[in-house]
Amino acid sequence: MAELLWERGYAATSPRDVMSRAGVGQGSMYHHFTGKHQLAVEALTAVARDMTAAASPLDGDGSPLERMKRYLALPRPGTLGCRVGRMTQDPQAVTDPELRTVVATAFDTMLDRWEHAITDAVAAGELPADTDPGDLARTLAAVIQGGYVLARARGEQQPMDAAVRGALALLDAARTAARGEH
């Protein structure tokens, strides 16, 4: 189900598609899942768990700004899109309260981690004192999500990598500006 959600989206995936991909029969599937909706909720929950686990560099070694830059620069398959973020553009998924809660919770967890790292970077004098951690967290998460959109628009990885490089350069400039404050 996770693969089909990513490849085809929620609307275009049928229970029959899931049974065929998983190689199981109807009896077996409905023994474990009540239907397509529950399958999607559980698949997306597992995918969201992977996404937040991949953010561990934000809490790792190095100065706060180094950790932020390291997480931004992780390799990301731009043309495949974010398996969580893409759900927000799926009209049937985004209007499903349970699926939207899974997506919103995953983003909230990510944004919390960004905010912590940014708050630490401001305290360390690596970012200007008037930086709003909540705003900048959303800017940097948006660069990643928007990078996927640009990469998919062209069918190429390049725009994703360029968007991230531009964000890294802005963070370096912000560090230069922060140093000038002292």
Add this chain to the structure above:
Amino acid sequence: MAELLWERGYAATSPRDVMSRAGVGQGSMYHHFTGKHQLAVEALTAVARDMTAAASPLDGDGSPLERMKRYLALPRPGTLGCRVGRMTQDPQAVTDPELRTVVATAFDTMLDRWEHAITDAVAAGELPADTDPGDLARTLAAVIQGGYVLARARGEQQPMDAAVRGALALLDAARTAARGEH
């Protein structure tokens, strides 16, 4: 068709839906359009024209950095999503060569305008001399596209506005860094 593409996506919109929304009969629709595909191409082309026309502040009055900030700060309905960008997350639309060309061309036009404004801002000493206009253009376009994703994940406008405010603050910090170069 443009409304339905935005509300439901390409896969989930049928020719019958279009006839019903437009209040026209089958004979009338197929007299003008060969089918759903041609309807979608023409609707998306019109939407893409609107998107690039809305970028006129990038070429308007004021210093280059002021123009960039003014365009970033335009009101955008976050929870509705970008009518062009969302197509990249629609599995059927993004694999349709004609629809993807319309989307890719619209983004290329936008990115060209960003690059021109950024190149002018570097020349005016408003951004650091080592700024890569191609990279920063993609970063700023990604902030807008990603802002839509975050807004839709929460069903609220706030994350879109926060992402833009954070980008404006980074551009101000970059201007401070650029001034220190002189």
